[in-house]
Amino acid sequence: MKKRLLIILTVAVLLVGAVLLTTVKWRAIVLKIVMTTVEPYFHGAEIDGTKFEQIGDKVYTFQWNWYRNLIIVTDVGLVVIDPMGSEAATALKKELDQRFPDKKVHTLIYSHYHLDHTRGGAVLAPTEVIAHEKCPTYWQEFEHQDVLEPTRLIAGDTTLNIGGGEIKALYMGLSHTDTLYAFHLPSERLVFTADLGLVKSVAPAGVPDRYAPGYLAALNRLAALDFQTFVPSHFGYGTRQDLIAWRDMMEDGRRLAREAIQKYGSLGVRDDQMANYFNTVYYPMREKYGSWHGFNEMFILNLVRDIEGEALGH
Numbered sequence: 001m002k003k004r005l006l007i008i009l010t011v012a013v014l015l016v017g018a019v020l021l022t023t024v025k026w027r028a029i030v031l032k033i034v035m036t037t038v039e040p041y042f043h044g045a046e047i048d049g050t051k052f053e054q055i056g057d058k059v060y061t062f063q064w065n066w067y068r069n070l071i072i073v074t075d076v077g078l079v080v081i082d083p084m085g086s087e088a089a090t091a092l093k094k095e096l097d098q099r100f101p102d103k104k105v106h107t108l109i110y111s112h113y114h115l116d117h118t119r120g121g122a123v124l125a126p127t128e129v130i131a132h133e134k135c136p137t138y139w140q141e142f143e144h145q146d147v148l149e150p151t152r153l154i155a156g157d158t159t160l161n162i163g164g165g166e167i168k169a170l171y172m173g174l175s176h177t178d179t180l181y182a183f184h185l186p187s188e189r190l191v192f193t194a195d196l197g198l199v200k201s202v203a204p205a206g207v208p209d210r211y212a213p214g215y216l217a218a219l220n221r222l223a224a225l226d227f228q229t230f231v232p233s234h235f236g237y238g239t240r241q242d243l244i245a246w247r248d249m250m251e252d253g254r255r256l257a258r259e260a261i262q263k264y265g266s267l268g269v270r271d272d273q274m275a276n277y278f279n280t281v282y283y284p285m286r287e288k289y290g291s292w293h294g295f296n297e298m299f300i301l302n303l304v305r306d307i308e309g310e311a312l313g314h
């Protein structure tokens with residue numbers, strides 16, 4: 001009895017406290033809770049920490065928290081695609097020194113200009129650094145002293161022959177920036193992509209810096225290639241089928257957003273649009289992708305991005 005009374009008293013005190021709080025304070029508390037619900041997308045037992053794995057004859061992948069990059073062993077040294085910041089690059093360098101004491105990093109390739117992929121390259125001390133020709137223009141606008149300058153700029157599809165290994169750098173056009181390359185290693189039947197496709201995981205925040213039509217075209221181009229292993233720059237790696245499933249997920253989200261706009265009007269032109277947008281997109285997406293990593297955490301952000309993209313045309 002005493003215990004029940006104590007609970008009732010505690011609830012009463014909390015309610016009085018709640019009433020005493022100003023509306024503005026309550027809003028901040030609720031918004032902060034909503035913000036923190038995104039956190040589990042980036043962390044978990046399978047995500048946190050580092051892991052170095054061989055995934056092909058001469059190909060390895062290094063996972064550093066939710067980032068993942070690619071290492072190729074060639075006759076002239078190692079090729080690394082994306083340093084992912086100085087902390088990640090330092091952890092990778094330690095692994096490389098232990099596993100390949102006779103090999104240095106010969107070439108560092110940047111998948112695209114984004115700073116979270118290109119910072120920290122100096123740690124790897126590469127002989128050559130390859131990037132799309134537009135990357136330096138974008139870096140100029142940001143603090144980028146920790147981005148190692150390219151020694152070679154490329155444009156369009158470019159086949160890189162490094163130490164007997166063939167790496168096809170496929171230009172993805174205006175998709176996720178207009179500096180994006182995907183990498184096809186024909187002899188390994190492997191494709192590495194940066195911020196273009198994931199394995200059984202939904203997109204983060206609608207994929208930042210995404211031009212949806214070009215992005216879909218890029219995914220379709222890759223889906224048509226002959227390969228077995230698919231390595232994305234975040235979370236786990238998988239197969240070509242995983243890339244195709246991801247393309248389908250992105251297409252489904254976009255198509256449903258289009259239907260929602262057609263049915264309930266473009267953003268802000270009618271009453272009660274948000275709940276109707278939600279109902280149109282959420283249930284069919286949950287049916288197909290509810291079990292994918294991050295579905296709950298990222299649903300609202302992805303929905304907003306698709307609705308906005310459909311309404312504005314990007």
Ligand SMILES: [Zn+2]
Nearest residue numbers: 112114176195
């Ligand atoms: Zn990016």
